[in-house]
Amino acid sequence: xxxxxxASIGQRSLRRLRRRPSGEPPPLPHEIGRTGRxxxxxxxxxxxxxxxxxxxxxxxxxxxxxxxAFLRWLSGFRSDPLSDVMRFxxxxxxxxxxxxxxxxxxxxxxVVRRWRxxxxxxxxxxxxxxxxxxxxxxxxxxxxxxxxxxxxWNGFAMPSRPIASLAxxxxxxxxxxVPAGRGRYTAKWISAVVVALVAVARxxxxxxxxTDVLFGALLGVTVPIVAFRWFAPNDVFPVTYRRGKTAHLxxxxxxxxxxxxxxxxxxxxxxVEIKPIGLEGSGGSTPLRLTLEGEEGDLRRYAFAxxxxxxxxxxxxxxxxxxxxxxxxxxxxxxxxxxRRFVEYxxxxxxxxxxxxxxxxxxxxxxxxxxxxxxxxxxxxxHGAVELGDAEVTEDLIDEGMELIRRLWESGLAxxxxxxxxxxxxxxxxxxxxxxxxxxxxxxxxxAVDLANxxxxxxxxSDARTVYAVAERYFTPEEIAEAFAATxxxxxxxxxxxxxxxxGRNLVDEFRALAPHHDPxxxxxxxxxxxxxxxxxxxxxxxxxxxxxxxxxxxx
Amino acid sequence: xxxxxxxxxxxTVLGAPACQTAADVRPDCQGEDRVLTLAAQAVPxxxxxxxxxxxxxGWRFEGAQIVDGSSxxxxxxxxxxxxxVGVELTETxxxxxxVEVIPGVDEAGTQRFEEPLSLSPAFSANRYYTFPGxxxxxxYRFGTNDSALVLQADLAISFRPRQELVDRLDDLGLVLCGxxxxxxxxxx
Numbered sequence: 001x002x003x004x005x006x007a008s009i010g011q012r013s014l015r016r017l018r019r020r021p022s023g024e025p026p027p028l029p030h031e032i033g034r035t036g037r038x039x040x041x042x043x044x045x046x047x048x049x050x051x052x053x054x055x056x057x058x059x060x061x062x063x064x065x066x067x068x069a070f071l072r073w074l075s076g077f078r079s080d081p082l083s084d085v086m087r088f089x090x091x092x093x094x095x096x097x098x099x100x101x102x103x104x105x106x107x108x109x110x111v112v113r114r115w116r117x118x119x120x121x122x123x124x125x126x127x128x129x130x131x132x133x134x135x136x137x138x139x140x141x142x143x144x145x146x147x148x149x150x151x152x153w154n155g156f157a158m159p160s161r162p163i164a165s166l167a168x169x170x171x172x173x174x175x176x177x178v179p180a181g182r183g184r185y186t187a188k189w190i191s192a193v194v195v196a197l198v199a200v201a202r203x204x205x206x207x208x209x210x211t212d213v214l215f216g217a218l219l220g221v222t223v224p225i226v227a228f229r230w231f232a233p234n235d236v237f238p239v240t241y242r243r244g245k246t247a248h249l250x251x252x253x254x255x256x257x258x259x260x261x262x263x264x265x266x267x268x269x270x271x272v273e274i275k276p277i278g279l280e281g282s283g284g285s286t287p288l289r290l291t292l293e294g295e296e297g298d299l300r301r302y303a304f305a306x307x308x309x310x311x312x313x314x315x316x317x318x319x320x321x322x323x324x325x326x327x328x329x330x331x332x333x334x335x336x337x338x339x340r341r342f343v344e345y346x347x348x349x350x351x352x353x354x355x356x357x358x359x360x361x362x363x364x365x366x367x368x369x370x371x372x373x374x375x376x377x378x379x380x381x382x383h384g385a386v387e388l389g390d391a392e393v394t395e396d397l398i399d400e401g402m403e404l405i406r407r408l409w410e411s412g413l414a415x416x417x418x419x420x421x422x423x424x425x426x427x428x429x430x431x432x433x434x435x436x437x438x439x440x441x442x443x444x445x446x447x448a449v450d451l452a453n454x455x456x457x458x459x460x461x462s463d464a465r466t467v468y469a470v471a472e473r474y475f476t477p478e479e480i481a482e483a484f485a486a487t488x489x490x491x492x493x494x495x496x497x498x499x500x501x502x503x504g505r506n507l508v509d510e511f512r513a514l515a516p517h518h519d520p521x522x523x524x525x526x527x528x529x530x531x532x533x534x535x536x537x538x539x540x541x542x543x544x545x546x547x548x549x550x551x552x553x554x555x556x
Numbered sequence: 557x558x559x560x561x562x563x564x565x566x567x568t569v570l571g572a573p574a575c576q577t578a579a580d581v582r583p584d585c586q587g588e589d590r591v592l593t594l595a596a597q598a599v600p601x602x603x604x605x606x607x608x609x610x611x612x613x614g615w616r617f618e619g620a621q622i623v624d625g626s627s628x629x630x631x632x633x634x635x636x637x638x639x640x641v642g643v644e645l646t647e648t649x650x651x652x653x654x655v656e657v658i659p660g661v662d663e664a665g666t667q668r669f670e671e672p673l674s675l676s677p678a679f680s681a682n683r684y685y686t687f688p689g690x691x692x693x694x695x696y697r698f699g700t701n702d703s704a705l706v707l708q709a710d711l712a713i714s715f716r717p718r719q720e721l722v723d724r725l726d727d728l729g730l731v732l733c734g735x736x737x738x739x740x741x742x743x744x
Contacts, residue, residue, distance in 0.1 A: 061728040068730060137581050140590035143597045146731035148740050154623045156581075156594060 018265045027265075028258035028370045032229040039222040046218055047135075064145060067209035071147045074204060082204075083150055089201035090151055092194065093162035098169055105173050116311065117176040117239065120232045124224045128168040132161045132219060143207065150205040160199070160208040160216030167195045167220025175228035179239045195220070236309055236374070249286045249307055251276060255369070259307075259376065262367045267378060269293065269303075285312055285436075289381060302381035304361060304433075308342050309374045316342070325534050328525030331416075331446055332439060342436075343375040349438040350379060356411040358404065359431045382433070385426035389499070393461030398470045400430040405454050406474040414442035418453040419493040420460070445486050445521060451475065452487035453496055456507055460499055464510035481518035484511045491523060581620045583607045583629055585714050589721055591620065593732065595627035596718050599645050600734025602690030604665065605721075606643050609714035631712060637699030641709045649691035651684045659685070662714060666692075676701045685715075689735045 020026070032040070091097070102125065109118040141158035143149055155161070170191035178187040199213040208216075238250040251259065251274050260271045273291035286307040294301040317335040324333050336342050343366050350363035361380035368375055391397070401423070408415060415422075416437035424431040439446065451471075459467045471480055487508065492500075500507055583591040585607035592605050608617065611631070618639055620629040631641040654669035669684040679701050683694040694713065698705055722736045733740035 061730070065729050140581065140588075140594075142590065142593045145725065146733065146740055148733060149597070149624070152624045155621075 017268050020265065026368065026371050027262035028235060028255055028374065030230075030233070030370050030373055032226050036222075036226050036229045039218070039225060043218050043222045046215060063211065067211055068144055068146045070210060071144050071203065071206045075147050075206065078150075078204070086201040086204045087151055089197050090162075090205060090207070093166040093198045093202075098165055101169050101173065105169075105176060109176060112241070114176070114239070116232050116237050117228075120227050121172045121176045121224075123231075124168055124172050124227045127227070128164055128219060128223045129161075131223070132159050132164045132216065135159055136161065141209075141212070144209055147206040149207050151202075151207050153207045157208055157212045158215060159219055160202060160212040163195060163199055163202065163208070163213045163216035164220035166198055167191070167217050168224050170194060171221050172224040172228075175224055175232070175239075177239065179241070180234040184239075192221075237311075249309055249374075251286065251288060251307070258369055259367070262369055262376075263290070263378070266367050267365050288376075290378065302383055303364060303378050304381040305367075305376050305378045306346070307369070307374070307376045308339050310339055313337070313339050313342055321533075321537075324530060325537065327523055328527055328530045330523060330525060331443055338372060339375055340372060343377045346377050346436045349435040350377075352413070352440070353432075353435055353438065356407065356413070358407060358411070358413075359429065360435055361431075361433060382424050382426045382431050385424035385431060387420050388423035388425055388430070388457060388461065389420035391425035391461070393458055394428075395466065395470060396428070397425065397430055398458045398462065398467055399473070401454050401458050402471050402474045404430060404432060405451050408450060409447055412441050414439045414446045414450050416442070416446060416450065417493055418450050418457060419495040420457055420499065421495055423457060444482075445523075448479070448483040448486040448521075449491045451479070452483035452508075452511070453492055455480075455483070455511060456487075456492065456496055456500065459507050459511070460503055464505075464507055464514065468511060468514045477516050478518070480511070481515035482521070484508060484515060485518035486521040486523075488520065488523060581622070582617050583620060583627070585609050585716050589724065591622070592716060593721055593725070594622050595645060596721055596732055596734065598622050598624060598627045599647050599690055601647050602645055603688045603718050603735050604685075604690060604692070604715040605718055606645055606685075606692045607714055607716050608712055611712050612708050615708060615712060631709060633698075633705060633708070635698075635700060635702060636705045636709075637697075640696070640698050640705065641713075642693075642695040642697070643713060644693045644695075646691055646693070647689065649684055649686070649693050651686065651691075654682065654684055660710075666715070675703065679703045679705070681706070 105121060106118065109115075109121065136156040136158060139156065139158045141156050143153060143157050171188065174184055174187035174191055178184040195217055199208075199217060202208040202213055203210055235253060235255045236249060240250070249255065256274055259274055263269060263271045270293040271290045272293050275289045275291070277287055277289045288305040288307060290303040290305050292301050292303060313336055320333045320335045323330065336345065347363055347366055350360060353360040354362060361382065364378040364380070366375055366377050388397075415432065415435065416439055417434060422432065422434045424433060455464075455467050455471055468480070475483075581591050583595055583606070592607060595605050596602070605627075606629075608629070608631075611617065614634045616632050618630040618632040620627070622628070626644055626646045628642060628644040630639040630643075632638045633640045651669045651671075654671035656667060656669050659666050659668040663685065666685040666687045669686070671682040671684070673680040673682065679696060679698040681696045683696070685692040685694075692715075694709075696706055696709065718732075718734070719736045722732045725732045726737075731737055731740060
């Protein structure tokens with residue numbers, strides 16, 4: 001195999017790389033930030049001291065006397081017009097405004113398909129309601145004493161649940177809907193001002209004590225900030241309104257800097273530019289072209305990289321679960337458990353393919369961005385290559401394609417994702433990329449499907465008869481007949497199916513007509529596991545729907 | 557295992573608010589005053605506060621809801637069913653259609669009205685207690701026609717004078733606004 005990659009990567013064993021010492025943070029640490037830590041600390045200290053003071057007899061009376069004295073003093077400033085203004089402000093934290101804000105946010109997140117933010121937002125609401133409710137019945141603090149309460153109330157006073165609900169909604173919206181930067185900063189300030197105004201109103205109306213609103217606000221602000229920073233950090237899941245798949249990670253900002261630093265430390269090369277490429281053809285990772293430090297015009301300056309994060313592992317898990325329910329276990333549907341295993345497997349398949357002399361990118365190694373959460377696999381970049389769909393499909397190219405499948409068969413491998421986006425043409429030579437789905441010792445069905453998909457892709461740029469004639473050099477007519485008997489529905493990648501549809505020719509039938517007759521090979525696989533899994537998913541779905549419906553009032 | 561834990565956590569988180577509405581906010585006649593104090597704030601004019609004296613075997617407390625203007629709690633029974641008895645304190649109530657009867661010895665200071673609704677197939681009736689500044693409505697909604705359960709429920713429900721709470725809080729330097737207390741600051 002000709003290695004055309006960057007020289008310094010190939011010679012990295014001669015260089016001493018910088019090893020991250022024990023205790024040093026990784027290139028992109030997973031953290032909640034200084035504000036998050038500060039808020040959590042204040043919350044814990046405030047919660048412990050306040051709850052202890054209220055639950056311990058003499059402390060409780062002292063806190064009540066101080067709070068009540070302040071409210072009585074404040075009541076001296078009451079007037080009818082001012083009370084009307086305060087009642088209006090208090091109404092902002094009532095059920096309907098919150099419902100509108102929450103439902104609006106949910107709908108907006110569904111429209112922009114930002115599922116993770118939706119999940120974190122809903123979870124923040126649920127957790128906050130649960131926590132404030134539990135605290136309120138544990139502390140069981142009465143409403144203020146010695147002063148007339150001027151508005152409606154519900155249940156115990158500590159913490160102020162309306163203030164907490166308003167804060168979690170507004171701050172949750174700021175993190176879920178507003179892009180990071182000046183916009184979010186402004187949104188958070190506006191949220192803080194609104195929460196403060198409503199808090200002042202509730203204190204003026206003597207429906208809450210000062211300590212109730214402070215505790216409520218602290219909870220309502222801390223829960224969404226910590227939740228979003230931990231479960232949907234902006235570096236990994238940025239809020240943007242650009243078009244594109246949600247699986248793709250933002251490689252600018254802190255992550256971009258981390259990639260540069262980590263690649264230099266771990267592979268010994270300096271990245272000068274990171275450019276996302278081929279995003280439309282990739283849903284399972286974030287593909288990147290890395291420009292490495294070197295001479296201008298040196299083709300070895302480039303490397304191809306794929307960034308994997310935990311959401312890709314989850315997507316893989318759901319994809320495989322869906323396949324098992326829809327079709328049964330067509331092949332190995334065991335999901336990966338960690339991102340590390342994800343990249344380790346791809347690195348392994350790249351090296352395996354190279355060992356068998358297949359025209360795949362040469363692997364350069366794996367870069368750790370955030371331990372157990374985010375890794376990048378780096379490999380050779382086919383500079384100047386174009387997708388097969390954009391290249392002229394000559395008889396030589398068809399021959400290479402058929403030979404490639406034959407070699408896969410001989411090596412006991414299946415690529416499992418043969419489509420134009422994964423077949424590149426570089427200097428007239430066929431290259432195969434994206435080996436993540438490669439399987440060792442695949443089923444005969446899968447090998448046959450690889451053959452049919454390759455023939456279909458090549459026929460899209462030529463015609464069925466020519467491809468069939470070349471295929472006969474490498475495969476028997478019975479093998480070709482088996483390939484097209486096995487190829488139906490999901491057996492072909494979506495891109496191949498849509499291109500055939502656009503092309504207009506019924507290429508599958510044309511190939512079947514050229515090959516000997518073969519009974520169709522069914523793709524539905526029934527097993528007890530499939531039935532059980534389906535029933536389990538339906539059962540869980542019903543439980544969740546039932547629980548949500550039965551607790552609807554608690555969340556709206 | 558992790559998926560099982562996640563499913564369990566989901567069930568716990570979603571189920572918790574529905575499961576928790578209660579045992580911790582029980583308005584007992586003896587012991588902690590926190591719940592009764594809140595009930596007294598809900599209806600500041602009421603001079604008596606309904607509370608739970610004690611539950612006989614087969615009965616259970618099933619939750620409370622105290623909001624500005626009313627204080628409610630429910631009792632359930634293994635024979636009478638879920639929320640077989642509902643007790644609500646309000647400032648006033650409509651006793652039209654109910655018949656006045658002589659109150660029990662432990663109901664001194666109240667006027668008692670009975671309003672039978674049905675005897676069979678399930679027993680259903682309302683009872684009203686009126687007193688200065690308040691009214692307590694007791695709704696009996698049994699799943700059977702066993703009217704003897706009324707006697708068991710009556711053993712559980714009693715009244716506590718608001719003045720006791722006013723005095724106790726006064727000792728702590730706090731004023732429980734409403735009946736029996738000095739005027740509270742309203743500022744307007």
